[in-house]
Amino acid sequence: MDNKQNNYISVSYQLYSISADGQKNLEEETQQGRPFQFISGFGVSLDAFEQKIVALEQGAKFDFTLQPSEAFGEYDAEAVHKVNRDIFSINGHFDHENIFEGAVITMMDADEKRFMARVAKIEEDGVTIDTNHPLAGSTLQFVGEVLENRPATNEEIQHMLNHLSGEGCGCGCDDCEGGCGHDHKHEDGCGCGHDHKHEGGCGCGHCH
Known part of the structure; x- marks a missing residue:
């Protein structure tokens, strides 16, 4: 599948952080019935995460790592x-x-x-x-499965636009509690598959 914008993507995954000394910790895990959902091209997830996922078909399993430079940078x-x-x-x-x-x-x-x-x-x-992101300096490992990857509907795109204008989460998790898998650039949580540059999620895909 070619990389595309405005694809509706739903994934289940586990996010691990790997410290400089090699220690591995589970940071996030989607819950049964509450996958991480987003629309590609809107910048709600880490760019490197989205690039890896958008190329995968529905049903595909994934296991990849992102270096600090691809995620939340080095610790400052x-x-x-x-x-x-x-x-x-x-x-x-x-x-x-x-x-x-x-x-x-x-x-x-x-x-x-x-x-x-x-x-x-x-x-x-x-x-x-x-003020560093909680995962700054860490290598991130995402292990999971693509549940859905298709062109987004006009309604789904409008929902995302409403979120970006401040009228909701837009991550498709309804209430964004416990990790919606969205960036949330540091406002309320870490999450990680997202650009969570820590607004409420880690960028990995969760709202914190």
């Missing part, structure tokens, strides 16, 4: 910052309920653009946040 030490605790205070009290080590939070920069960050450390003199 300069993306770690220490900020004042006061920005996490409500009515003069630190927000311990939502701000704790390991928490993934949404922040806003000086241009009022949202971005995701992980709370790396909490100290009396500040909070260290890490």
